[in-house]
Amino acid sequence: MPSEFHQKAHETLANANLQLAIFTATGRLKDKRVEAVGPGELPDYQELRTQANAIKQHAIDNLDHYLELFERNVAARGGHVVYCKDGTEVSDFILALARERGAHLIVKSKSMTTEEVDLNERLEHHGLESVETDLGEYILQLAHQRPYHIVAPALHMTRYDVAEVFTRRLNVPNEIVIEKQTALARSILRQKFLAAEIGISGANFLVADSGAVVIVENEGNARLTTSAPKIHITIAGIEKVIPRAQDLATFLKLLARSATGQLLSVYTSFLSGPRRPGEIDGPDEFYVLLLDNGRTRLLPDKNKRQSLFCIRCGACLNTCPVYRRIGGHTFPWVYSGPIGAILTPQFMGVQQEPDLPFASSLCGACGEVCPVKIDIPKILLELRSDVKKAETRDKQNRLEKLSFRVFAWLMTHPRLYEMAGKMLRSVGVPSIQAGPLRAWTSQRDLPPLPGRSFREMWRRR
Amino acid sequence: MSRDYILHRVRTSLGRSPSEPIPDPPPARILIPEVTLDARVASLIARVEALAGVALETSDPRAYIASAIAGKTVIASNSPYLAACGISSLPGVESGITDREQLRNACATADIGITSADYALADTGTLVMLSSWAEARMISLLPPEHIAVVPRDRILTGLDELFSILPNPAEQSSSMVLITGPSRTADIEQILVRGVHGPGKITVLVAP
Ligand code: SF4
Numbered sequence: 001m002p003s004e005f006h007q008k009a010h011e012t013l014a015n016a017n018l019q020l021a022i023f024t025a026t027g028r029l030k031d032k033r034v035e036a037v038g039p040g041e042l043p044d045y046q047e048l049r050t051q052a053n054a055i056k057q058h059a060i061d062n063l064d065h066y067l068e069l070f071e072r073n074v075a076a077r078g079g080h081v082v083y084c085k086d087g088t089e090v091s092d093f094i095l096a097l098a099r100e101r102g103a104h105l106i107v108k109s110k111s112m113t114t115e116e117v118d119l120n121e122r123l124e125h126h127g128l129e130s131v132e133t134d135l136g137e138y139i140l141q142l143a144h145q146r147p148y149h150i151v152a153p154a155l156h157m158t159r160y161d162v163a164e165v166f167t168r169r170l171n172v173p174n175e176i177v178i179e180k181q182t183a184l185a186r187s188i189l190r191q192k193f194l195a196a197e198i199g200i201s202g203a204n205f206l207v208a209d210s211g212a213v214v215i216v217e218n219e220g221n222a223r224l225t226t227s228a229p230k231i232h233i234t235i236a237g238i239e240k241v242i243p244r245a246q247d248l249a250t251f252l253k254l255l256a257r258s259a260t261g262q263l264l265s266v267y268t269s270f271l272s273g274p275r276r277p278g279e280i281d282g283p284d285e286f287y288v289l290l291l292d293n294g295r296t297r298l299l300p301d302k303n304k305r306q307s308l309f310c311i312r313c314g315a316c317l318n319t320c321p322v323y324r325r326i327g328g329h330t331f332p333w334v335y336s337g338p339i340g341a342i343l344t345p346q347f348m349g350v351q352q353e354p355d356l357p358f359a360s361s362l363c364g365a366c367g368e369v370c371p372v373k374i375d376i377p378k379i380l381l382e383l384r385s386d387v388k389k390a391e392t393r394d395k396q397n398r399l400e401k402l403s404f405r406v407f408a409w410l411m412t413h414p415r416l417y418e419m420a421g422k423m424l425r426s427v428g429v430p431s432i433q434a435g436p437l438r439a440w441t442s443q444r445d446l447p448p449l450p451g452r453s454f455r456e457m458w459r460r461r
Numbered sequence: 462m463s464r465d466y467i468l469h470r471v472r473t474s475l476g477r478s479p480s481e482p483i484p485d486p487p488p489a490r491i492l493i494p495e496v497t498l499d500a501r502v503a504s505l506i507a508r509v510e511a512l513a514g515v516a517l518e519t520s521d522p523r524a525y526i527a528s529a530i531a532g533k534t535v536i537a538s539n540s541p542y543l544a545a546c547g548i549s550s551l552p553g554v555e556s557g558i559t560d561r562e563q564l565r566n567a568c569a570t571a572d573i574g575i576t577s578a579d580y581a582l583a584d585t586g587t588l589v590m591l592s593s594w595a596e597a598r599m600i601s602l603l604p605p606e607h608i609a610v611v612p613r614d615r616i617l618t619g620l621d622e623l624f625s626i627l628p629n630p631a632e633q634s635s636s637m638v639l640i641t642g643p644s645r646t647a648d649i650e651q652i653l654v655r656g657v658h659g660p661g662k663i664t665v666l667v668a669p
Binding site: 048212218250 | 463466467468470471472474477479481483484486487488489491492496508539540558560561564565569584585586587592593594597598599602620621623624625626627628629630631632634635636637638639640641642643644645646647648649650651652654656657658659660
């Protein structure tokens with residue numbers, strides 16, 4: 001039976017409109033990136049990649065140190081750091097805080113980390129209103145879909161799809177002009193920003209030496225989310241920490257160029273703690289929730305831990321010939337494309353997602369464009385071998401169980417047991433080593449069989 | 462809650478022990494090119510214009526703004542530089558607000574927000590704004606149009622120079638924002654639309 005992954009891939013391949021949409025959008029992003037990192041625009045691109053890789057390697061290899069440093073510096077600026085194992089701990093914290101402060105309305109800026117834990121559903125289940133404010137995410141929230149792409153979440157939708165979603169969910173007249181659709185979203189969301197008690201953001205970087213959260217965006221919704229409400233909560237994976245503010249000179253040059261071909265995104269916010277005495281505006285309370293949610297599982301293996309270097313630029317998706325055909329929703333979790341193919345099986349366990357490491361032609365394009373130089377093809381290969389090992393282990397376990405069942409049955413049927421023993425002695429041990437039990441016997445030494453069985457010897461005594 | 466559990470997991474997975482010293486991080490990569498002030502001004506203006514912003518150098522920003530704001534509702538920041546330029550006292554300009562709610566309401570209804578900037582970055586066309594008593598966050602964010610008046614000698618070459626002057630921006634302010642062009646989105650069919658949540662129009666005046 002074809003897996004869900006295969007089935008969805010085929011559906012996407014058969015949908016001509018979708019094929020065109022994905023191919024054009026990723027193609028455009030891809031071309032813009034190539035131009036922005038070219039020798040004319042960024043002559044030291046390769047040096048920057050090498051530096052970015054070295055900093056991430058150092059930060060992840062010493063992650064506990066930098067987490068604690070970050071935590072101390074956030075506290076020194078009057079903020080709070082809360083460590084969360086999983087989505088339940090995240091939503092429990094937010095729900096308790098909202099209850100204490102009497103908050104009902106939450107505005108959210110784009111964050112893949114909150115998608116991981118289905119934060120909106122969890123909060124809305126408890127009666128809070130949690131509104132996505134990035135235009136693409138807002139459309140998807142109304143359409144009840146998850147992001148199609150880590151940078152361009154609604155990449156698969158046309159203006160007609162958006163018009164349909166808006167009329168159905170917002171009760172507005174059909175509007176197919178993109179500028180007007182945008183203006184409509186702006187005016188609805190503006191009211192939410194001004195009324196919300198809590199703003200929830202993600203983070204692109206956590207800066208250890210400053211205790212700061214860095215958020216990169218184009219629309220201004222993240223600035224509003226983090227500055228308009230009285231409470232700002234950041235939710236970030238533990239791997240986002242970098243040592244120094246000065247390292248941003250490296251990362252910021254790479255991130256926007258790799259993502260959309262911009263020199264810098266429109267807004268880069270560097271936020272440390274609540275507003276200070278004298279400052280006119282900004283939040284009164286500042287929390288950073290550091291999420292594990294499976295990340296620590298990636299740390300023990302020295303090579304595979306580089307999967308955590310990812311700065312979510314999306315370049316590997318745009319360049320991947322497989323993603324560009326099968327699209328984002330074919331992937332079983334929030335992360336799609338090459339980075340999804342290596343993250344998801346490691347977060348979930350390879351047995352859970354055995355198809356993913358094979359969703360690649362191993363052409364190597366992803367590794368070449370990655371601004372932090374993650375060796376994605378190599379990790380894919382290692383995961384493939386992990387899948388195979390897990391499959392063999394699985395098969396072995398099944399065979400082992402089967403042979404013990406046969407053995408138990410023979411034991412309760414003495415005649416048959418004796419006959420089986422005679423047969424085995426006449427054909428000899430090598431025969432079973434070649435048969436279906438090979439996988440089992442190849443790992444175990446069997447003693448040579450005696451000429452007569454114990455039962456026979458007992459009878460002849 | 463799960464602090465100790467997670468830190469313990471991280472440590473054991475990495476093979477480290479509590480408060481074990483770490484090797485030195487790779488040195489930060491800060492390279493500041495030599496660029497004359499005139500060239501920086503020219504680059505800033507070209508970059509802002511490439512982003513569909515308006516940028517120009519003027520010795521009289523007050524006159525420029527006076528004609529640009531005629532008939533509009535305008536809020537200006539408490540920046541002493543704007544006051545010194547005579548901009549805060551222009552007729553029709555509201556300035557001097559120090560209360561958060563009052564400021565927010567004023568920004569939510571204003572057509573134009575006027576600020577200074579702590580620095581500008583020549584090679585990307587970026588304004589650098591640190592939040593303080595002089596500069597509120599909302600003035601460059603809520604009104605549909607933003608005008609920034611930047612003293613010429615505050616124009617830096619780029620990010621490297623910024624982070625060498627401010628190695629730790631958190632020491633100055635709870636918020637440093639880099640603004641590079643007008644607010645924009647391309648979320649629907651990759652079609653560029655300006656002014657989705659922040660200002661759709663941005664003007665950078667380089668002044669003495
Ligand atoms: S793996 Fe590399 S290329 Fe892909 S999203 Fe992450 S940082 Fe970008």
